[in-house]
Amino acid sequence: MSFVLAERVSRLKASASIVAQEKVARLAAAGVAVVDLTIGEPCIDTAPHIIAAAIEAMRAGDTHYTPAWGKLALRQAIARKLKRENQLAYDLDQIVVGCGAKQLTFEAFAATLADGDEVVIPAPYWVSYPEIVRLNGGTPVFVECGEKVGFKLGGGALERAITPRTRWLILNSPNNPTGAVYSGDELGEIAAVLARHPQVGVMVDEIYEHLTYDGKASLNLVQVDSRLALRTLLINGLSKAYAMTGWRVGYAAGPPALIAAIAKLLGQSTSCPCSISQTAAIAALDGDQAHVREAVAVYRQKRDRMLALLADAPGLRLIRPDGAFYLYPSVAGLIGRKTPDGKILETDSDVAMYLLEHGVAVLDGAPYGLSPFLRLSFATSFEAIEEGCRRIVEASNRLG
Numbered sequence: 001m002s003f004v005l006a007e008r009v010s011r012l013k014a015s016a017s018i019v020a021q022e023k024v025a026r027l028a029a030a031g032v033a034v035v036d037l038t039i040g041e042p043c044i045d046t047a048p049h050i051i052a053a054a055i056e057a058m059r060a061g062d063t064h065y066t067p068a069w070g071k072l073a074l075r076q077a078i079a080r081k082l083k084r085e086n087q088l089a090y091d092l093d094q095i096v097v098g099c100g101a102k103q104l105t106f107e108a109f110a111a112t113l114a115d116g117d118e119v120v121i122p123a124p125y126w127v128s129y130p131e132i133v134r135l136n137g138g139t140p141v142f143v144e145c146g147e148k149v150g151f152k153l154g155g156g157a158l159e160r161a162i163t164p165r166t167r168w169l170i171l172n173s174p175n176n177p178t179g180a181v182y183s184g185d186e187l188g189e190i191a192a193v194l195a196r197h198p199q200v201g202v203m204v205d206e207i208y209e210h211l212t213y214d215g216k217a218s219l220n221l222v223q224v225d226s227r228l229a230l231r232t233l234l235i236n237g238l239s240k241a242y243a244m245t246g247w248r249v250g251y252a253a254g255p256p257a258l259i260a261a262i263a264k265l266l267g268q269s270t271s272c273p274c275s276i277s278q279t280a281a282i283a284a285l286d287g288d289q290a291h292v293r294e295a296v297a298v299y300r301q302k303r304d305r306m307l308a309l310l311a312d313a314p315g316l317r318l319i320r321p322d323g324a325f326y327l328y329p330s331v332a333g334l335i336g337r338k339t340p341d342g343k344i345l346e347t348d349s350d351v352a353m354y355l356l357e358h359g360v361a362v363l364d365g366a367p368y369g370l371s372p373f374l375r376l377s378f379a380t381s382f383e384a385i386e387e388g389c390r391r392i393v394e395a396s397n398r399l400g
């Protein structure tokens, strides 16, 4: 017997970065040494004091279900974090914990979207947003935000995208894949448009909040206009700042009724996030933050090294990212060029495939919603950055 798959699953696209990881793993297993610049997670391990807290939790019998909302002590730690780092006051009934930011994004849309509701997504975007919106019956409305606007959504573009069916806008700053970070003025422009459209909620994805460079600080809409707190859902988590992707802890803060609806869904899906990970998350949030600052300083060096190594790559136009750990160079200059095998590069996917043949794995811009670009991750070793960039330059030089 073979199962008939639900239409929503047949339509679903697999995550581009997960597919790329599998491809690199297959090549590695076949003995092909590929430099992997597709990595979407920190290249460091979780700090020892966080691991120690988890081990202690296991020994102490902290191995049971927790409330679906997450442990009270963790929600209190999140409230302290929001006050300390973002100067935002959230009550405990406004905070819920999930298995990563991704799950909370999913449940927020599951809790609010009706068929055909529109969600405005600035492009380029994190690959999962459109799929999560569609899975929950919504319709993504993409707004192209190219290099000329620093990959950021402006007030005019937002105004044009909003219709009576718009339920949400997603804002992701610092951004995956571009590293763009919105300034207070830019957020103010967006807030002014939203003031005219009270039916539109905002999902603010701050998962890369701590990873900003050159004095650029991550700000969110609620900090810029507190009136928006009633219709903004802040999404954040431990994955990127604390190098805890595998622990699966994220959180959302927002209006109590929405938070309660999300918690209800969590209670009927995962029951609760891992109890041990939750205790580790408390140690991360309340503990010494020096290791986060040190990691950010190293990411900045890696960004600068990658920018320097690719400065002379023919056909690549580099845009300096202010945050996250990705470069999103334009490869418009490589389109139409001929490979040594006589193939014309027609798309950024062709460029990524050509580079893979030259031993360096990168992601094409297509799944991120803006082409022709590549996403290069600098969350890897200096050696991989050196060798990967050398191969990119060499491969670009071999094009006719």
Ligand code: PLP
Pocket (backbone or CB within 6 Å): 040, 099, 100, 101, 102, 103, 126, 172, 175, 176, 205, 207, 236, 237, 238, 239, 245, 249, 250
């Ligand atoms: N949001 C963005 C923009 C991301 O890039 C990612 C992970 O790559 C996530 C959310 C998911 O984070 P988490 O590990 O907390 O689910």
